[in-house]
Amino acid sequence: MNAICARNLSKSYDGKSMALKELNLEIPGGGVFGFLGPNGAGKTTTVKLLTGLLSPSGGECSVMGVSPAEDPCGVHRICGVMTESAKMYGQLTGTENLVFFARAAGIQPAECEARANELLKRLDLWDARDKKLSAYSTGMAQRLSFARALVHGPEVLFLDEPTSGLDPESAQSVNEMIAELAGREGTTVFLCTHQLRYAQDLCGSYGIINKGSLLACGSLSELSAGIGCRTRAGFRLADGEKPEGMERKDGWWRTEILREEEMPALLSRMVEAGYHIYEARLIRPALEDVYFSYVERQEARL
Amino acid sequence: MKIVSSAEQAIVKKDFSEVWDTRMARNTLIAVPALLAIVLPVMYLVMIYFLPPGQLNGMDQMMRLFPEELKSFSVRQSMFYLLTNLICPMFFLMIPLMNSTVSAACSFVGEKERGTIETLLLTPLSVKQIFKAKVVGCVLLSALSTAASFVIFAVVISAGDILLKMPFFMNWNWVVLVFLLAPALTVLGVIFMVMVSGKSKSYMESIQTSGYIVLPIVLLFVGQFAGLFQLNAPVLLAFSAGLFALDALLLRLAAHSFTPEKLLK
Ligand SMILES: Nc1ncnc2c1ncn2[C@@H]1O[C@H](COP(=O)(O)OP(=O)(O)OP(=O)(O)O)[C@@H](O)[C@H]1O
Ligand SMILES: [Mg+2]
Numbered sequence: 309m310n311a312i313c314a315r316n317l318s319k320s321y322d323g324k325s326m327a328l329k330e331l332n333l334e335i336p337g338g339g340v341f342g343f344l345g346p347n348g349a350g351k352t353t354t355v356k357l358l359t360g361l362l363s364p365s366g367g368e369c370s371v372m373g374v375s376p377a378e379d380p381c382g383v384h385r386i387c388g389v390m391t392e393s394a395k396m397y398g399q400l401t402g403t404e405n406l407v408f409f410a411r412a413a414g415i416q417p418a419e420c421e422a423r424a425n426e427l428l429k430r431l432d433l434w435d436a437r438d439k440k441l442s443a444y445s446t447g448m449a450q451r452l453s454f455a456r457a458l459v460h461g462p463e464v465l466f467l468d469e470p471t472s473g474l475d476p477e478s479a480q481s482v483n484e485m486i487a488e489l490a491g492r493e494g495t496t497v498f499l500c501t502h503q504l505r506y507a508q509d510l511c512g513s514y515g516i517i518n519k520g521s522l523l524a525c526g527s528l529s530e531l532s533a534g535i536g537c538r539t540r541a542g543f544r545l546a547d548g549e550k551p552e553g554m555e556r557k558d559g560w561w562r563t564e565i566l567r568e569e570e571m572p573a574l575l576s577r578m579v580e581a582g583y584h585i586y587e588a589r590l591i592r593p594a595l596e597d598v599y600f601s602y603v604e605r606q607e608a609r610l
Numbered sequence: 611m612k613i614v615s616s617a618e619q620a621i622v623k624k625d626f627s628e629v630w631d632t633r634m635a636r637n638t639l640i641a642v643p644a645l646l647a648i649v650l651p652v653m654y655l656v657m658i659y660f661l662p663p664g665q666l667n668g669m670d671q672m673m674r675l676f677p678e679e680l681k682s683f684s685v686r687q688s689m690f691y692l693l694t695n696l697i698c699p700m701f702f703l704m705i706p707l708m709n710s711t712v713s714a715a716c717s718f719v720g721e722k723e724r725g726t727i728e729t730l731l732l733t734p735l736s737v738k739q740i741f742k743a744k745v746v747g748c749v750l751l752s753a754l755s756t757a758a759s760f761v762i763f764a765v766v767i768s769a770g771d772i773l774l775k776m777p778f779f780m781n782w783n784w785v786v787l788v789f790l791l792a793p794a795l796t797v798l799g800v801i802f803m804v805m806v807s808g809k810s811k812s813y814m815e816s817i818q819t820s821g822y823i824v825l826p827i828v829l830l831f832v833g834q835f836a837g838l839f840q841l842n843a844p845v846l847l848a849f850s851a852g853l854f855a856l857d858a859l860l861l862r863l864a865a866h867s868f869t870p871e872k873l874l875k
Binding site (some may be wrong): 359360361362363380381385389391393394395396397398399400408409411412413414417454460512 | 616617620621625627628631724725726728729730731732733734735736737870871874
């Protein structure tokens, strides 16, 4: 069974323009799924549909086999959701907020405090635990929201730009936590983000969306293959050597190869041809390149 | 099954603190009852107790409104009777209404305004449970404030009754008013505000809208003074029954329109 599933999922806010057009997704359990797209692409709309905050204009979806449209409470029991618009109570302290949401999630009152403390320590909010949320900085409030999404130990996590307002250290610790949850605990993470470098380290598979349409879905190598972003072989050679059919960039001679398996043969041909090879490596397309290729291709088609 | 689950209790408790921490709501919950149920009666009592009798003669007109059996009252006693049985009952219609609309505005509209309702909707609690817990919280809070002000009011008026050597003020009118009409109005105020909360964008705007619901009470007030009608226990009882029926109807309507889609607009 897929952890998250959407079939022809569509949403229109005003009945005229479609914010989300016939989205089809099948995300297996475990691992981090990166949902990427420019502003206004429909990422937040998708998260809200999958968590039952919006009802779809068409199509259907499910999370762990539970339909958010029919049984939102069932989905909320197994999901932790963090969106920018879901705020917490300004007049309560960090601890009080977490304890409140733990109780609302049905955790035994005796356990709530321990759970809250554990998360506050983990997210570096321990010193601010007795401050009112209204006195928190943006990044602190965001980390508290992250803690809130985790408070009931969810099987599926929906994170809508969890690190957008964080300093590099906090962003790193949040990303580490996401990786750890996905790795050790087998949590499925649905991560919307604009930070492509972090995403590349964190996610196992991706969806790229623009203007409400899903452009591509799969692992980085699948996405690269789909848009024709090839892996390159790169060589650093002795000064003055100019291999035929290769271009030079940043001191490296590069050439596109179809598959990584071609590398050993290419390397031995170069050695046989008498080149002095100081370094050789595979240059895989970065997520950033692949992402821009997809978005630009779609913009060009429109 | 418990009537209110642990999670719902947490919401009720949180709403209490939220309303209490909103300055404007807290002031209303304390100041309005204090003014209407304590300060005004005390001032009035002091005035009629100390004013020389000669100054009270303009009262003849008013006293024509009195029931036959009270014609034996002195001018002072009549004036106090007027306060306890004609003016103050109106205050005890205003207090529950003000309390409930202000706490509901804070709890429903405020939560929407501050973007916390979305987070609440993301908990495993159903929309119906959240609705129930919040309505219960608002009704309890305003009932508490109304009850407290009535107790103090009763002490003040009893003191007046003793000073002026009058019979104890409690009568059937008051019993029906305090135990039936006031609760019915409290519930009405909360539901009214919930229904308004779907439309109004801000907490202040919704408070202003609540003026509409106080208007009929003011009319009632004026009507009674103009001698158009006299409120008595059976009339009040009928009123209460009507209001409870209205409450039940509106409660269903409000619960029906309390959906994530509408709340997050
Ligand atoms: N409440 C709303 N009412 C009307 N239109 C909306 C609403 N929310 C979003 N939209 C529209 O739906 C489209 C998708 O918005 P969405 O918020 O899902 O984008 P996003 O991918 O999350 O963007 P961002 O990266 O800026 O967060 C946009 O065109 C937006 O204008
Ligand atoms: Mg968004």
